Amino acid sequence: MSITIKDVAKKAGVSIATVSHVLNKTRYVSDELIENVNNAVDELGYYPNLLVGSLRNKKTYTIGLIMPSISNETFGRLAENIQQKLFKHNYNIIICNTLYDADVEQAELRTLLTKKVDGIIIIPTSTNKKIFEKIINTKVPLIFVDRIIRNLKVDTVIVDNFKGTYEAIKYLIDLGHKKIGYIDRMTDHSHSVDQKKGYKNALEDSGIDFKPELVVRANGFDYGSGADAAKKLLNKVIRPTAIFAYFDIIALGAMRKVLDMGLKVPNDVSIIGCDGMPFTQSCNPRLTTIKFPIFKISKIACDIILKRIKNPDFSKEQEVVVRPRLIKRESAGPVSDPE
Amino acid sequence: MSITIKDVAKKAGVSIATVSHVLNKTRYVSDELIENVNNAVDELGYYPNLLVGSLRNKKTYTIGLIMPSISNETFGRLAENIQQKLFKHNYNIIICNTLYDADVEQAELRTLLTKKVDGIIIIPTSTNKKIFEKIINTKVPLIFVDRIIRNLKVDTVIVDNFKGTYEAIKYLIDLGHKKIGYIDRMTDHSHSVDQKKGYKNALEDSGIDFKPELVVRANGFDYGSGADAAKKLLNKVIRPTAIFAYFDIIALGAMRKVLDMGLKVPNDVSIIGCDGMPFTQSCNPRLTTIKFPIFKISKIACDIILKRIKNPDFSKEQEVVVRPRLIKRESAGPVSDPE
DNA sequence: ATGAAAGCGCTAACAG
DNA sequence: CTGTTAGCGCTTTCAT
Numbered sequence: 001m002s003i004t005i006k007d008v009a010k011k012a013g014v015s016i017a018t019v020s021h022v023l024n025k026t027r028y029v030s031d032e033l034i035e036n037v038n039n040a041v042d043e044l045g046y047y048p049n050l051l052v053g054s055l056r057n058k059k060t061y062t063i064g065l066i067m068p069s070i071s072n073e074t075f076g077r078l079a080e081n082i083q084q085k086l087f088k089h090n091y092n093i094i095i096c097n098t099l100y101d102a103d104v105e106q107a108e109l110r111t112l113l114t115k116k117v118d119g120i121i122i123i124p125t126s127t128n129k130k131i132f133e134k135i136i137n138t139k140v141p142l143i144f145v146d147r148i149i150r151n152l153k154v155d156t157v158i159v160d161n162f163k164g165t166y167e168a169i170k171y172l173i174d175l176g177h178k179k180i181g182y183i184d185r186m187t188d189h190s191h192s193v194d195q196k197k198g199y200k201n202a203l204e205d206s207g208i209d210f211k212p213e214l215v216v217r218a219n220g221f222d223y224g225s226g227a228d229a230a231k232k233l234l235n236k237v238i239r240p241t242a243i244f245a246y247f248d249i250i251a252l253g254a255m256r257k258v259l260d261m262g263l264k265v266p267n268d269v270s271i272i273g274c275d276g277m278p279f280t281q282s283c284n285p286r287l288t289t290i291k292f293p294i295f296k297i298s299k300i301a302c303d304i305i306l307k308r309i310k311n312p313d314f315s316k317e318q319e320v321v322v323r324p325r326l327i328k329r330e331s332a333g334p335v336s337d338p339e
Numbered sequence: 340m341s342i343t344i345k346d347v348a349k350k351a352g353v354s355i356a357t358v359s360h361v362l363n364k365t366r367y368v369s370d371e372l373i374e375n376v377n378n379a380v381d382e383l384g385y386y387p388n389l390l391v392g393s394l395r396n397k398k399t400y401t402i403g404l405i406m407p408s409i410s411n412e413t414f415g416r417l418a419e420n421i422q423q424k425l426f427k428h429n430y431n432i433i434i435c436n437t438l439y440d441a442d443v444e445q446a447e448l449r450t451l452l453t454k455k456v457d458g459i460i461i462i463p464t465s466t467n468k469k470i471f472e473k474i475i476n477t478k479v480p481l482i483f484v485d486r487i488i489r490n491l492k493v494d495t496v497i498v499d500n501f502k503g504t505y506e507a508i509k510y511l512i513d514l515g516h517k518k519i520g521y522i523d524r525m526t527d528h529s530h531s532v533d534q535k536k537g538y539k540n541a542l543e544d545s546g547i548d549f550k551p552e553l554v555v556r557a558n559g560f561d562y563g564s565g566a567d568a569a570k571k572l573l574n575k576v577i578r579p580t581a582i583f584a585y586f587d588i589i590a591l592g593a594m595r596k597v598l599d600m601g602l603k604v605p606n607d608v609s610i611i612g613c614d615g616m617p618f619t620q621s622c623n624p625r626l627t628t629i630k631f632p633i634f635k636i637s638k639i640a641c642d643i644i645l646k647r648i649k650n651p652d653f654s655k656e657q658e659v660v661v662r663p664r665l666i667k668r669e670s671a672g673p674v675s676d677p678e
Numbered sequence: 679a680t681g682a683a684a685g686c687g688c689t690a691a692c693a694g
Numbered sequence: 695c696t697g698t699t700a701g702c703g704c705t706t707t708c709a710t
Contacts, residue, residue, distance in 0.1 A: 003477075016704075021680090049703055055388065062454070071416040092451075094401070115389050134384060137384050223620070253621060357695095367696095388686095392702095
């Protein structure tokens with residue numbers, strides 16, 4: 001039972017039309033009535049119901065943002081950037097975490113459509129084309145971030161994981177490393193596949209054989225998984241002199257395990273992570289990492305969705321690829337024992 | 340121009356009432372018509388407009404969440420927890436970051452009221468009572484988290500920063516430390532004031548004089564500020580043998596500075612942080628820290644707001660205080676050089 | 679210069 | 695068993 005325009009009109013002694021026009025400055029109203037209306041608004045504490053408009057002019061000024069988990073600091077920063085940028089354009093965002101559960105994601109998508117968001121930005125969990133095609137059919141602007149599904153007609157903004165990883169592995173090779181362990185994800189998402197390809201190609205281009213036993217999988221994004229994965233790698237017959245991990249925290253866990261085993265970083269084992277999280281510049285030793293370009297990604301995603309909302313046909317679906325950057329720090333160094 | 344109930348009714352050859360009743364199972368409809376309606380829904384890709392209902396039954400199933408910055412990992416986890424819990428009750432959340440700007444916060448509050456959220460959970464930036472009293476007058480349930488404003492009739496969930504800090508300082512004292520540096524916040528918020536009081540009281544209760552020169556301020560939550568603050572402390576005439584910081588990242592920055600100056604942690608300087616962020620268990624050395632009880636806080640906040648939504652008068656405004664916990668790790672140890 | 683009223687999408691009371 | 699319609703809060707056209 002909140003205060004409505006009727007209450008204001010009654011209190012101000014005018015028609016609801018006049019109240020509306022005063023608030024929106026949509027036609028001339030005498031100074032006296034303007035004053036009456038404004039006073040009534042203040043006294044009653046009236047906040048116009050924006051949702052009503054959505055039923056007329058078809059805009060809610062709300063955008064859905066679906067991601068695996070905003071507590072992941074990189075995603076959190078991405079979300080914050082997106083929220084900031086969109087708020088400047090008067091949009092709010094409804095945030096949903098899938099926690100890597102495709103069913104949850106589907107439910108969230110449904111709710112968002114039901115709440116008539118003006119658009120959806122998503123770091124998808126599901127790889128099921130059908131689901132997204134349904135969304136696309138609604139004509140609600142949809143932007144994919146950080147993950148691509150081939151042959152889906154949708155705007156996409158991704159990081160070039162292939163090149164990023166290729167460059168990092170190449171860097172290790174140039175430092176003399178030949179036995180490079182690789183901590184892989186559990187998923188079959190594009191970004192994961194591309195990353196592994198970067199690893200393989202870098203090795204092969206330098207004439208180093210790819211050895212499957214140097215690849216180990218870690219599940220999740222916690223440092224315990226990183227430590228476990230590193231343990232497996234370090235106990236191999238051919239012990240790697242360098243380890244690449246898909247996520248900084250995994251890399252940190254790996255580093256921890258290396259140190260706990262009495263080895264030195266980078267003297268005995270070099271380590272490279274991914275994302276460029278803030279702590280990577282303050283841990284000990286500082287972590288070499290591939291920086292995820294949060295700012296660029298969020299800017300592009302926002303630009304596209306705003307344009308798409310303004311004009312759904314402003315262009316064909318775009319696929320924007322952003323190049324990540326290798327930040328060289330202390331955790332990766334020359335191999336100490338080149339054979 | 341999205342698909343409406345009319346389109347469905349036409350396609351299914353029934354009235355809009357029947358469509359409504361089929362979708363909501365609110366009255367008997369023959370199997371045949373149910374089937375027709377469901378088919379029409381599927382074929383058209385119809386998503387009912389939930390916002391319309393909000394204008395009738397006065398519920399939007401949307402809750403506003405305002406915090407300084409979700410990219411702060413602790414806040415991010417809090418937000419994620421809250422989102423998860425509320426989603427189970429069919430609520431979505433609109434997230435707003437104030438970035439510690441009170442004006443932004445005020446604008447966000449306004450927008451949320453305008454979008455008729457069913458409630459607002461806020462870690463407030465502003466300390467201005469007037470602003471919040473206005474919100475409270477609207478009767479929209481409001482919950483304060485992690486910050487308290489005295490004499491404001493509002494539900495509040497906070498951490499006992501006094502006790503938490505008291506305990507941490509006491510721990511250092513028991514380890515033999517007498518010169519304990521304190522890195523303080525820039526704000527005058529309750530949690531900050533309480534924290535400092537905990538520091539002072541712990542000292543005094545142990546017969547150690549509080550020395551203002553051992554208190555230094557850092558602005559922000561980045562590790563650079565922590566390093567700067569630590570530098571100031573370490574260059575004091577009486578160099579502290581321990582440093583307490585209000586935030587883990589500040590503590591990490593301080594630790595970094597200590598190491599960079601050629602000192603050892605904890606041998607030369609012990610360090611304690613606040614929040615219990617994940618990286619504190621994997622940095623080197625592992626950080627002793629006061630754990631912020633994210634799970635409890637979010638649970639309590641959600642419980643209260645849901646009850647308040649269901650029944651605004653279910654109880655008087657509550658003030659729940661949660662006790663934090665000191666996690667003892669390697670960054671704090673016995674003083675090496677007790678005089 | 680201002681008011682009356684239609685209509686947005688949907689639910690629920692009423693009609694049959 | 696199903697359809698017709700009022701009405702939620704507001705904008706906007708039409709009327710005066």
